[in-house]
Amino acid sequence: MTPADRPHHELAAALGHEFANDALLHEALTHTSASPPSYERLEFLGDRVLGLVVADLLLARFPQEPEGDLARRFAALVNRDTLAAVARSLDLGRFLALAKSEEDSGGRENPATLADSCEAVIGALYLDGGFAAARRFVAAQWAGPIEADIEPPQDAKTALQEWAQAMKKPLPAYRTVGVSGPSHEPVFCIEVAVEGFAPASASGPSKRAAERAAAAELLRRLAASHDR
Numbered sequence: 001m002t003p004a005d006r007p008h009h010e011l012a013a014a015l016g017h018e019f020a021n022d023a024l025l026h027e028a029l030t031h032t033s034a035s036p037p038s039y040e041r042l043e044f045l046g047d048r049v050l051g052l053v054v055a056d057l058l059l060a061r062f063p064q065e066p067e068g069d070l071a072r073r074f075a076a077l078v079n080r081d082t083l084a085a086v087a088r089s090l091d092l093g094r095f096l097a098l099a100k101s102e103e104d105s106g107g108r109e110n111p112a113t114l115a116d117s118c119e120a121v122i123g124a125l126y127l128d129g130g131f132a133a134a135r136r137f138v139a140a141q142w143a144g145p146i147e148a149d150i151e152p153p154q155d156a157k158t159a160l161q162e163w164a165q166a167m168k169k170p171l172p173a174y175r176t177v178g179v180s181g182p183s184h185e186p187v188f189c190i191e192v193a194v195e196g197f198a199p200a201s202a203s204g205p206s207k208r209a210a211e212r213a214a215a216a217e218l219l220r221r222l223a224a225s226h227d228r
Helices: 006-015 022-028 040-061 067-077 080-089 100-104 111-141 143-148 156-166 207-227
Strands: 173-180 187-193 200-204
Touching: 006 022, 006 111, 022 040, 022 111, 040 067, 040 111, 040 143, 067 143, 080 111, 080 143, 111 143, 156 207, 173 207, 187 207, 200 207
Parallel strands: none
Antiparallel strands: 173 187, 187 200
């Protein structure tokens, strides 16, 4: 084993899997800014494997819940924040292959990069050890998040819509007020308004994420106004 290989073997031990094909783990840890092949193809696969495993785990853990509640749990468990949290628990950023420019800009701590590489690792586990290896990893790493939210999480957009309906108001209106950042990592600024109340805005790596953040901010302001 060369000195360069040792960190990957250290990570493989943390993953609980001995890779027959070390190249898969190397690929899963290679950012698009570094030499190809990058983790994008494995990320695509890992996303699908993660979704299947989490759905299966939720059906077993919450056998009486309706589809809507399961869907809200699922969305919270496979989103970028949860993936990045799992990646941080594994110190995944330390093992990433990044271009110097990406590293200098904080790439090892970038939540989007951590989430993408975590999905790529799941894809690598699936290709190297089959579904059993991927499922074992996801079941272990997602056990805490699954148990943490005993009540189904409610999406902020849904909560704001239900509040507006309860107040006999028109549905919340969202609009894009700006886009910044490089083309490969844009940041969207979204404003949400409910008739009769001051609008709120927030930013995110996608329109959907920014809409959720804006809805959460408006709900926070409405709650604070109600408490005063």
